Amino acid sequence: MQWYLKVLNNYAGFEGRARRKEYWMFVLFNFIFELIVRIVDAILHTHSLLPFLYGLAVLIPSLAVSARRLHDTGKSGWVQLINLIPVIGTIIFIVFMCQDSQDRPNKYGPVPKEFYNE
Structure with a gap:
């Protein structure tokens, strides 16, 4: 849960790097929520209003943590646009998100401190 909150606290922070754990824990908790x-939407019959509002609320943090994760692997945050390519783009994006972090500082910032704590 702390990883989810960490991403939300850095709401629109596209600079820096995010470890694999930070990204995937955010994805997991985002999926659960x-x-x-x-x-709740099905119970209340709000006709998809609640999922729309939730998706809108986490759109920017999702893009930001994805950009930081790509930075951690040495790629530009703009690589997220590969998701616009149906099926193949999504597969390539998932592969990028699963790659190891660069274990040295890169042009996007220093190695996240948590990297050494595992």
């Missing part, structure tokens, strides 16, 4: 919101 999305399921909860969809269940």
Whole structure:
């Protein structure tokens, strides 16, 4: 949960780097919260209003943590646009998100401190 909150606290921070753990824990908790919101939406019959509002609220943090994750692997945040290519683009994006972090400072910033704590 701390990783999810860390991403939300850095709401629009596109600079710097994010470790694999930070990114994937955010994705996991985002998925869980999305399921909860969809269940509540079905119970309340709000016609997809709640999932829309939740998705809108986490759009910028999702883009920001993805950009920081790409920075951690040495790629530009603009590489996220590869998701616009149906199927293949999404597969390539997932592969990029699973890659190891660069273990040295790069042009996007120093190695995240947590890297050494694992």
